[in-house]
Amino acid sequence: MALNILVVDDSAITRKMVIKVLHLSGVSIGEIHEAGNGLEGLNILKKTWIDLALVDLNMPVMNGEEMLKELRKEEFLKNLPVVIVSTEGSELRIEMLRKLDAKFVHKPFTPEFLKEIIISMTGAKNEDGIREYNSQNSGKDF
Amino acid sequence: MKTEFENTIHKIVVKIFEEAGYIFIDEESIEKYKDTCPEATMSVDFKGIFCGRLILSVYGGNFLSTLAANMLGEEINSSEDQKIDALGEIVNLICGNLLPEIADTKEIFYIDPPKKIINNEDIADSKKIIAEMDIGFENGFVKTKLYVEKNNKLFF
Numbered sequence: 001m002a003l004n005i006l007v008v009d010d011s012a013i014t015r016k017m018v019i020k021v022l023h024l025s026g027v028s029i030g031e032i033h034e035a036g037n038g039l040e041g042l043n044i045l046k047k048t049w050i051d052l053a054l055v056d057l058n059m060p061v062m063n064g065e066e067m068l069k070e071l072r073k074e075e076f077l078k079n080l081p082v083v084i085v086s087t088e089g090s091e092l093r094i095e096m097l098r099k100l101d102a103k104f105v106h107k108p109f110t111p112e113f114l115k116e117i118i119i120s121m122t123g124a125k126n127e128d129g130i131r132e133y134n135s136q137n138s139g140k141d142f
Numbered sequence: 143m144k145t146e147f148e149n150t151i152h153k154i155v156v157k158i159f160e161e162a163g164y165i166f167i168d169e170e171s172i173e174k175y176k177d178t179c180p181e182a183t184m185s186v187d188f189k190g191i192f193c194g195r196l197i198l199s200v201y202g203g204n205f206l207s208t209l210a211a212n213m214l215g216e217e218i219n220s221s222e223d224q225k226i227d228a229l230g231e232i233v234n235l236i237c238g239n240l241l242p243e244i245a246d247t248k249e250i251f252y253i254d255p256p257k258k259i260i261n262n263e264d265i266a267d268s269k270k271i272i273a274e275m276d277i278g279f280e281n282g283f284v285k286t287k288l289y290v291e292k293n294n295k296l297f298f
Contacts, residue, residue: 010255011227011230011231011234012223012224012227013210013213013214013224013227013228013230013231014227014231016213016214016215017162017213017214017215017231020214020215058234058252058253058254058255060255086238087234087235087237087238087239087253088238089238089239089241089242089243089247089251090242090247090248090249090250090251091247091248092248092250093250107162107235107238108158108161108162108235
């Protein structure tokens, strides 16, 4: 199954970089949607089927933490796999995000690392169709 | 000789330019490009156990174009906005990676969006520079300045 992915970041160049890394990761990708802040991201999620959201933390209008809290309140979004992609270095803040059932990727990151996390969260396949392992088999926490 | 504090800044700046910008260190560039004007200057303000501002200026002529092209993975000429956005992301990455190394990973810092600095915008009197260094890369060099609020007992 190809994944529909939402990339939320206020920097256009960062969104492009994340998308480039997604393509390099070898994960099978369907549609990629982009949003410039948490509010725009929520609006896309309400209208479009998304399998995974990659969300920055520090953004104007609505930051990544606020967006995460909002989407966890929605019945149809509460189980959406969310990866926070940020430079955040505070263990306390990262732990708060984990309690909201999000994984955390520290910037800068490699395609391999992102791929490992995406597969662990979604059970996604590589573009060549070979399943590496699914989320049920993965006990690794990031 | 660099202090431990300056070594930390040097390590983070080099790491971010190499890993995110695919631009590699070349200390000889400082001498080579020392008479050039800055291509662009960007800053980020941060708040936490201490507050301050990180400022990054790039020198060299085509440093910014190379950076944007590398980050976008495109050969085509990047727009001015893309070049500034690229440097802004680099400043953001450096600041985000630097603060936990200076302070502690338990401390929470809030980092504002990057801003472009025009005409050597003045730094408020409440801030004092605690580190300034030039680091040479393949296409030029980078001047890094770190300011913190003077009223912070961690530094003053």
